[in-house]
């Protein structure tokens with residue numbers, strides 16, 4: 469049914485970069501056999517899943533939305549993909565994304581943008597717009613995304629789906645092509661909070677292949693979601709973040725946000741306003757730390773090891789450096805080049821302290837704001853994104869306007885905390901989905917599921 473839906477709608481949505489119909493059907497048949505024998509591999513055995521194209525899938529193309537990886541088929545699976553296979557979930561294909569996960573609209577994909585299923589002239593968010601659009605258009609009941617600065621949650625918000633960024637280290641990054649190692653996290657993209665919790669339980673847990681993987685297993689996520697779905701939040705303290713609302717936020721997004729907060733009050737939650745004053749610097753710090761890490765990570769695309777190799781024109785025996793230059797020039801898009809330049813500059817001697825060092829200090833202040841807030845409350849809430857989906861092309865030539873979409877999602881990445889976006893309804897002015905974000909302390913991912921399910 470999922471593949472039929474793709475055949476029908478993906479010509480206009482373009483959620484996928486690659487569909488593996490044959491592989492998915494073979495896995496589904498194996499799943500049918502296990503179920504017939506009464507031995508499903510997991511509760512999700514046979515439920516198909518779409519995978520963001522930044523995760524390595526053995527034998528299947530993995531491009532990260534970039535020309536530089538065109539044609540590359542990894543020789544191994546990311547740990548999360550291994551876990552999907554072990555749990556019996558057929559993999560439908562690889563979803564579109566902004567190149568190397570840089571962007572908030574999926575327009576920076578080298579293979580053309582994804583369209584928002586709610587209005588095909590609008591963006592599906594980014595960088596994981598493909599995963600969100602696949603789920604929103606019923607091409608897949610489940611998908612995986614990655615969230616470095618909001619790329620699971622913001623696409624969730626603007627497509628009316630659920631997106632969860634787990635605690636940093638709670639889900640393995642092995643086989644995730646790194647954008648910014650200290651910020652990246654893999655997580656579920658689904659239609660309900662309970663589905664997200666089930667998928668999270670499949671992909672989560674310690675992995676010795678990821679040096680930042682947390683030892684402690686996170687259990688009880690589905691139970692927490694089910695508890696929240698009962699609508700009882702007695703004794704739960706909820707903090708509304710003063711700095712993430714008001715100016716710069718669309719009126720209809722704020723109205724749905726306030727109504728959702730009222731819903732939580734109705735469920736018995738205690739709601740207070742809390743202040744996180746350093747958050748106003750989060751965006752600036754992120755857009756130094758991310759390019760710094762990304763510029764270093766992308767150095768490995770040297771035209772020798774993977775994908776694209778372009779020979780410079782008019783040179784008889786080009787040097788390795790000439791081949792590298794020509795390949796990177798042709799293989800990377802504008803946003804990637806912009807961030808490599810910013811990152812390299814910020815890391816260069818003489819500027820390191822002024823930019824990178826300063827941004828790291830801001831990062832510490834943000835963590836302290838969170839720590840102080842979580843002394844007063846159990847979870848923090850905000851709108852996920854300041855606006856509903858904007859028109860394709862609207863912000864493409866204005867990087868700062870594009871970056872401003874990440875205002876509310878970035879603080880959680882800088883502090884390594886879990887956060888979920890759940891649909892809060894349609895904004896009055898444009899009838900498009902808005903998102904409600906729930907943030908929790910590190911390793912308290914269950915609270916996101918509990919409060920998220922109550923807010924749903």
Ligand code: GLN
Nearest residue numbers: 569570571616617618619
């Ligand atoms: N919009 C963010 C950026 O462009 C999203 C990054 C991400 O989460 N992959 O950096």
